[in-house]
Amino acid sequence: MNQTPELFTLPESLTHEQGEKRLEVATGAVLLRNWLSPEQQLFLVNQFRRWAAGPVPPRRPLIYGKPMSVQSVSLGWHWQNYAYSRIASDVNGEPVLPMPQWLIDVGTKAAAEAYAEYPETASARWFTREDNRFVADSALLNYYSPTAKMGMHQDKEESTNDPVVSFSLGDSCTFRFGNTENRNRPYQDVQLNSGDLFVFGGPSRYAYHGVMKIIPDTSPKHCDLAVGRINITLRNIGASHDPHQDR
């Protein structure tokens, strides 16, 4: 566990010249292909297994009383539809694991690299912090079985407008990125592959988005994830108060 930060801080692991591609899906919505090296992907998959071992196990969150098809577990702040809390009151009442510093640092680097091509005067308004750094206080870890999906939605339960930083591992998916008005067109479908980084903030922060389909048998061998897709999203939810602990 202690070697982990080096894997992410070695300068040569920051960018991968071979095959790296930047795609601006919309202003503030940037996809960097293969941002994670194969070793980093494998590391995160194994880390996901450790995080999923508890104290709070992954569960299918309820949306309007119906379980989602993805299984989720959180670090830092536990996500339930319409609320973030330190305690997983809808699972087993245990506190979620804290955010490791190395993961916070990976998120800072990811947001900075995704937005490196925007003039600072533009992207400065997309961050809460005056120094323009993205400092995540929570991570949502989603596991998609080959039949799982996520319907079009906005991420709007956070109390900051900081970008959402998202990593894909394992099977590829068809990710739909839409507009900020409603779940319908215009939208774009992009394939997210293992190792890709997707950041959405600024004018795209409240765009509707979803996962339409997992593309089976696309997980690269180096991930050691035979079936399914893992998505890790880092956020600065900006919460300082946990209503669940008042009770």
Ligand SMILES: O=C(O)CCC(=O)C(=O)O
């Ligand atoms: O799995 C993904 O790529 C997106 C996940 C997502 O939108 C969310 O957790 O809010």
Ligand SMILES: [Fe+2]
């Ligand atoms: Fe989302």
